[in-house]
Amino acid sequence: MNAWFADLMVLAAEGKEIELSDGGVLADFVWLIPVVPMVMAFVIVFFGKRSPLKGWGMAAGTMGFVALYGTVLFLMNTFGDPIYHEGTVHLADIGSQTLGAHIGDLMAIEWGWMVDGLSIMMYFVVGVVGLLVFIYAKGYMHGDIRYTWFFASFTLFAGGMLVLVSAPNLIQLIVGWELVGVASYLLIGHYWEEHENSSAAIKAFLTNKVADVGLFIGAIMVGTSVGSFRFSEIMAVIGEGGGDSALSRFAFWAGIALFIGAMGKSAQFPLHVWLPDAMAGPTPVSALMHAATMVTAGVYLIGRMFPFYNYDGFADETRWVIIIIGALTLLLTGLIALVQDDIKKVLAYSTLSQLGYMVVAMGAGAYTAGLFHLFTHAFFKALLFLGAGSVIHAVHSNNMSDMGGLRKYMPQTYWTFLIGSAALAGIFPLAGFWSKDEILASVSYAGSNYTTAQGGAALGNFVLVIAILGAFVTAFYMTRAVSLTFFGEYKGKAHPHESPKVMTYPLIGLAAGSVVMGFLNMPGITSFFTDSVGARILAPLDHHPESIDVVLALIGTAAAVGGIAVGYRLWFADKETQKLRDTFHIPVLYPLLERKYYIDDFYMDGIVRPVRGPVANAMNWFNGHVLDFVVNGAGFLARGVGKYVYAFDQRGLDGAINASAGATGASGGFLRVFQTGRVQQYAVMIFAGTVLLVAGFIIF
Amino acid sequence: MTIVQFLVLGAAMFSFGVYGVLTRRNAVLVLLSVELMLAAVNINLVAFDRFLADQLAGGQVFALFVIAVAAAEVGIGLAIVLLIFRNRRNANVDDLDLMKL
Amino acid sequence: MFDNGWGLSLIVFLPLVGAGVVMAIPKANEELQKMTALAFAGVTFVLSVLLAFAFDYGAADTYQFGADLNWITAINSRYIIGVDGISLPLVVLSTFITVLAIVYSWEHWPEPHNPKAFLVLILVLATGMTGTFVALDLILFFVFFEVVLLPMYFMIGIWGDRNEITIPVFKRTTEMRLYAAIKFFLFTLFGSAFMLLGFLALYFTSGDFNGGVNTFSIEVLSEIGRAGLWGGTFSFWVFAAMFLGFAVKVPMFPLHTWLPDAHTAAPTVGSVLLAAILLKLGTYAFVRISLPILPDEARNWAWFIGVLAVIGIIYASLACLAQTDMKRLIAFSSVGHMGFVMLGIATLTDIGINAAIIGMVAHGVITGLLFFLAGSMSHRYHTREMARLGGNQKLMPVMGGILGFTAMASLGLPGLAGFWGEFMSLLAAFNPLEGLSQGLFRTLMVIGAVGTVLAAGYLLWMLQKVNFGEPSEEWAGHEFHDVDQWEMAAWAPLVVAILAIGVFPRIVFGATNDAVVQLVAKAFGG
Amino acid sequence: MTFTDWVAQAENYVFLAIAIPMLFSAWRVVASQNVVHSVLYLVGALAGSAALFLLLGSEFVAWTVVLVYIGAVVVLFLFGIMITRAPLGQDVELSQPLRQRLPAAVVSGSLFLLMTGAMFDAFGGDVIPETEATRTFDVGISIFERWVIPFEVVSVILLAALVGGIVLARRDPDEMTEEVVSESEEVPQ
DSSP: OOHHHHHHHHHHTTTSOOOOBOOHHHHHTTTHHHHHHHHHHHHHHHHGGGSTTTTHHHHHHHHHHHHHHHHHHHHHHHHSSOBOEEEEEEEEEESOTTTOSSTTOOEEEEEEEEESHHHHHHHHHHHHHHHHHHHHHHHHTTTOTTHHHHHHHHHHHHHHHHHHHTOSBHHHHHHHHHHHHHHHHHHHTTTTTSHHHHHHHHHHHHHHHHHHHHHHHHHHHHHHHHTOOBHHHHHHHHHTOSTTOHHHHHHHHHHHHHHHHHHHHTTOTTSTTHHHHGGGSOHHHHHHHHHTSTHHHHHHHHHHTHHHHHSTTTGGGGHHHHHHHHHHHHHHHHHHHTTOOBHHHHHHHHHHHHHHHHHHHHHTTOHHHHHHHHHHHHHHHHHHHHHHHHHHHHHSOSBGGGOOOTTTTOHHHHHHHHHHHHHHHTOTTSHHHHHHHHHHHHHHHHHHHOOTTTTHHHHHHHHHHHHHHHHHHHHHHHHHHHHHHHSSOOOOSSOOOOOOHHHHHHHHHHHHHHHHGGGGGOTTTOOHHHHHHHOSSSOOOOOOOSSOOHHHHHHHHHHHHHHHHHHIIIIISOTTHHHHHHHHSOTTHHHHHHTGGGHHHIIIIIIIHHIIIIIHHHHHHIIIIIIHHHHHHHHHHHHHHHHHHHHHIIIIIHHHHHHHHHHHHHHHHHHHTTOOOOHHHHHHHHHHHHHHHHHHHHHO | OBHHHHHHHHHHHHHHHHHHHHHBOBHHHHHHHHHHHHHHHHHHHHHHHHHHTOTTOHHHHHHHHHHHHHHHHHHHHHHHHHHHHHHHSSOBGGGOOTTOO | OOGGGHHHHHHHHHHHHHHHHHHHSOTTOHHHHHHHHHHHHHHHHHHHHHHHHHSOGGGTTSOEEEEEEEEEGGGTEEEEEEEOTTHHHHHHHHHHHHHHHHHHHTTOOOTTOOHHHHHHHHHHHHHHHHHHHHBOBHHHHHHHHHHTHHHHHHHHHHHSOOOEEEETTTTEEEEHHHHHHHHHHHHHHHHHHHHHHHHHHHHHHHHHHTTTOOOOBHHHHHHHHHTTOSOHHHHHHHHHHHHHHHHHHTTOTTSOTHHHHHHHHSOHHHHHHIIIIIHHHHHHHIIIIIHHHSHHHHHHHHHHHHHHHHHHHHHHHHHHHTOOBHHHHHHHHHHHHHHHHHHHHHTTSHHHHHHHHHHHHHHHHHHHHHHHHHHHHHHHHSOOBTTTOOOHHHHOHHHHHHHHHHHHHHTTOTTSTHHHHHHHHHHHHHSOOTTSOHHHHHHHHHHHHHHHHHHHHHHHHHHHHHTSSOOOTTTTTOOOOOOOHHHHHHHHHHHHHHHHHHHOTHHHHHHHHHHHHHHHHHHHOO | OOHHHHHTOSHHHHHHHHHHHHHHHHHHHHHOSOHHHHHHHHHHHHHHHHHHHHHHTBHHHHHHIIIIIIIIIHHHHHHHHHHTTOOOSSSSOOBOOHHHHHHHHHHHHHHHHHHHHHHHHHHTTOBOOOOOOBOHHHHHHHHHHTSHHHHHHHHHHHHHHHHHHHHHHSOOHHHHHHHHHHHHSOOOO
16 A cells, blocks of 8 residues: 555545455455456357256346345445455556656556445445346246347346446446447347337437547546546546646546536436437336446446545536536426326436436535435336336336226235335335435535535525425326326226236345335434445545434425325326316426427437438538549549540551551561471571571671 | 591581481481481590590590480380371371461 | 568468469369468468567567568669568458458359459459568558559459449449449559659658668668658658558548449458458558658648548548448448548557557458458348348348447447547547647547547448348348358458457557557657 | 691591591482482491591490491381381472472581581691590490499480380370271260
8 A cells, every 4th residue: 555545545534544455355356247247248149049048047147146246245345344456457558658758648458346335336236236137037038039139238238337337447437338338229229120129229329429429538638637547546646636737627628528428328418318218128128227237327437536526626616517417307307207108218217317316416526425326226216117017017018008007916016116116206214215315415515515616505505496396206206107007997908917926026125125225324323335435545525414404304205295295186086187187288398398308309300310311411422523523523534635635646646656567567477478387497497597696606 | 637527527417417307308307317417416526535535435425325315216206207197197297387377 | 480581571472472373273173273372371371470479579669570682773672571560460460351351252252253363363462462561662662552453453343343323423324343443543543653753752862861872761761751851842742742642542531532432343352351451551651651751741741631530530420321332331431440540640649650550450350341241241132222121130140240240349349449449549639749739639539539429320320221120021031041151251250350359459559569659759759 | 737737647538538428428318319218328327427436446336336326226217117108219209399498408508617617716727636446345434433324314215215105106095996986886975
């Protein structure tokens, strides 16, 4: 442990020394966590079909390994000494430090694995939630035409996420980032026979790619100004303080650029459009994508770079941007969820809204709060999606207008779904309550403590109001979804039935998680989670509330209960509420929500279609009619000139040419005489030639 | 005895041989003329051997070799003539004008 | 065995010997011709791999296995060859692709058949390609550079696409292959004429700085250039002339218009070789000749090259979006990818040039594979119109899978070969060589990064049109033969190479880095 | 040696006595209108050369010429003439017409003049030294010591010629049967 490292650890503990563990031998083999799924994905592609369980066994086994490893690490980290370990394998060096004329001449390409609180938390979430989803998928995907392929890409998906979260440097993070993107492309487009599905896959990939431009540029800015892509090196520079370092000069734009990258994966407004469409994939994919992998990547990135966004003189001035984007996402997408008929889309917009919460928390400087919400959300959102999948499996439709009254047919699904909804709405004492409350507290703290450049008090309070409104909206749309699905009369055609055990057991497991995970971090009572994710190389400068803010907790709960009440009034009682529902169709607003604020339309008609159509065609036309005009024109001109030259040639120069041709002909005619075919005549000539030659030699 | 007298004799015989090769129509006679040329060569070889008083008798030995090779040549040559004759029913050199097609 | 340049000369000329041997085999005995060609190409490849193993990576910045013999004494042009870290990957790449091209050809003969002539052309091409990468004398370089032209001309002109096309604006109709072949030949020749002028100018002035001895030796000329002895208008015009010659070959916007036509018209193997190796001759020449010999002028031109490169990236990507012909789309994408390579070179930094070289290698394997696939698909469907395809993944799962994989590699997915070149040239553009305009290059970086989005767009839409969806009525119920053994034999190594370079870029960087660092240090003083 | 010296030497008369008939014979070989005469004149020319060899003191060569050439080769030629049914009368033109003979004469004549001129120029009046005649013993030693490899090579050539002669002159059994077959029935191809 070198000097600055020791200093930083002191900083991390905010005054008090923390015993750091290097994780022992367990941490040395963490590289297995990303590598095993990546390798197994290929193994499944090539050998899955021949294996007894057609690839599921290998996939689930892989996730089981990750879940086990992640759980052990998480327990060690939470209840033992915090672990910090960084393993590195050197892959290649580019450039040379000796040139040294400017920064960033030497670039090391490294592969490594990070074992700290943040990573361990992600291993745990991805492993456990992933394992449950994989078990569930065995039942859900039963009989699929590309069953094995599905599990291969599903394993790749989880593996990509694990590569991302295990990355100790920005380049490996980008590798994992893109792997997650490509795996999501494969999974969203799993039913590629339908044009819509492959379009949704492309939309997801391209939207992410747009955001990746930000990530690339941000990573390049940070990496070149620090001279290394390693987080530990970057954190070292940040730990030394702002001042005139190259990093702090680029900090604002680098911060914005990295955040744009995070906006893509974490689907923040206005790059959120791909996530609802990503519902085109099978339901387990949605569950994993919305809970543990992919959308959490953006929040994870901000968490990983958190000191960069939080220390004076660096990107702390971008925080107001982050808060505003998060708040916009939180409220706007929550409202859209109100008008959706497709149950998965309701959940998708709900995810967007919850991601908004996380980003708001990150923007407000509440490191623990944001990650804690990520953590709890992973459990209940996976639960909700799997529950929705169970329902869809039963009624063969995504639309809530085809459901209703399913409470009787599928009790296990009903109860677990209800728990998930309550947790999402933030009902005491479920997981969602604790995490959401912590976010509200953090935003309130931000409102009163942060400088103007960081957003200031007005913004903080404004966002607090939005967050409370969001809690109301969340409770509202979840109530609507529950009532339309499980209460009232059954309106569908298929015969609903409870799902097989392989699908309900994961639901129960996740429901249990949704209940208990909140207890890990009850302000003033437990701080396991805070201590766990806080163990890292450079303190995130978190402000963790010492005790519960009762007023805020009550306000939040009141908002949730209010949402439930309004939802109950509008959607539970049937006949006479129809009028009420009609008033809910407010003219301008309702179509606006139904059309999703016209953002998708703007992207399609304003950007994608023009670029694919007129702009691209113009370029192609330019190629054929302008550039090639010059080329072909030169060619034809040369040929035209050639004709005149030829004409001149025929009349003028050809005299000489014809004469020489004539001479050739004549001499040929003359020599022809000697070609008789008689050997003896030839022999005469040979001897004559010899004589002449010899004579020549003798005489001269 | 001067060396030149043998050489001139050899040259004359050689030239007769050349003349024969160039003018004879019958393939056997062409071969005959070639023999004449070889004999001329032999005269030269032996004459030079004596002229140089070669201890190894190189010229004479070579003359012997020439004789041996000439015998072989005659054998092959006659066989070829025979073959041509068999295919063409005569051994006339004039008819061998495949060189001009 | 590689002493005194023997091994290297063998690698260069063995294919030529092979061409002679194949020529001597009777026309009817096709099997023997193929075996012979494959044997010669295979032995050459094995030799080049041995060369790579024998190569001293600790001294990658020096020319190894070289020879220096009298050649044309009258103009002091010498037979100087050698490999350093920059040319080694390209030599291996070109022998590698040649073998695969012959393997692929085994069962896929474009009309009008005649394997003998075709194989002879491939082998002659191989000599030209490897020769260009090892030549260290400008005239020798020029000869190899031009040797490549003729076989490719015949390949396109004889085995090319026989469809009639109408030339825009001029409204003349002609056969695609004839138009493309002539355009390719004349365009390149036009460039190389200027290039030769540049070489000659260097030659005739080199004596003044070299003790009165005019020379074509790249090493000696680089020494002179390093000392900054050429300058002013003279070096401007020389650089311009060489730029014209190399830029046509790369090809850079706006000199690229021969490329889509040539690629589209060429037979499959022709497009593969064209894309995988021939385009690299231009970029390689920039690194090997322009930069070290005229470093000051390279500084002056860097902004111009960078701007053209980025225009090429965006322009080609947009043009790709408008394509209906699969092969033409891939051809245009080459222009875009070579734009990234040139952007890397234009930064004049070690990272940028490293990026350029790995970009070249990656583009070679990826686009080569894409052209193989496009060729095999049009061989089966008898059309390259993407609108008529669709559902390929259902009809031919394996081929569809490989197409998807390669498209992903082409759009620069990390973990596959294409990523390093793109990402690192962007990285280099953020911090170009001291003295170049940072603002400009950073703008270029952002625009180039946007180009990656467009690249993802056209490749994904291509995949959607070709691979996804239900097969159209035209093909429904058709039995298609999925990837056959020869195709597999030719493609599997490429797939492995794409993965290997992506996961372990040291395969390339290990060789190039020291050489590039030395080159940059010498030319630009660090 | 001047001309007067030359005239004074006795051997030179012997030489002339051999050489003049020899030249005449040689001329008749190439000019005779009778095939058999040509062959017989060749015998004369060769016998003359054998005599010259004796004069020069190389007995072994001389007797070899007599035995091999005159004894064997000439007989072979006679066989060849018989087999090829060469015209035996005087009425047939054995030589080419004058149109062909004239250039041939010019060429061979100038060849002769050229060689003669060159030889006189080079050797002038150089005299062959008076040495003892070469004994057969010496020739034998020389062949089997110094010249043994060429000797073996020549033996191989002879063998090859032997085989070649047989192969060439032999009538192919297949050919014969084919001829028989093609004469007797039509073989569809």
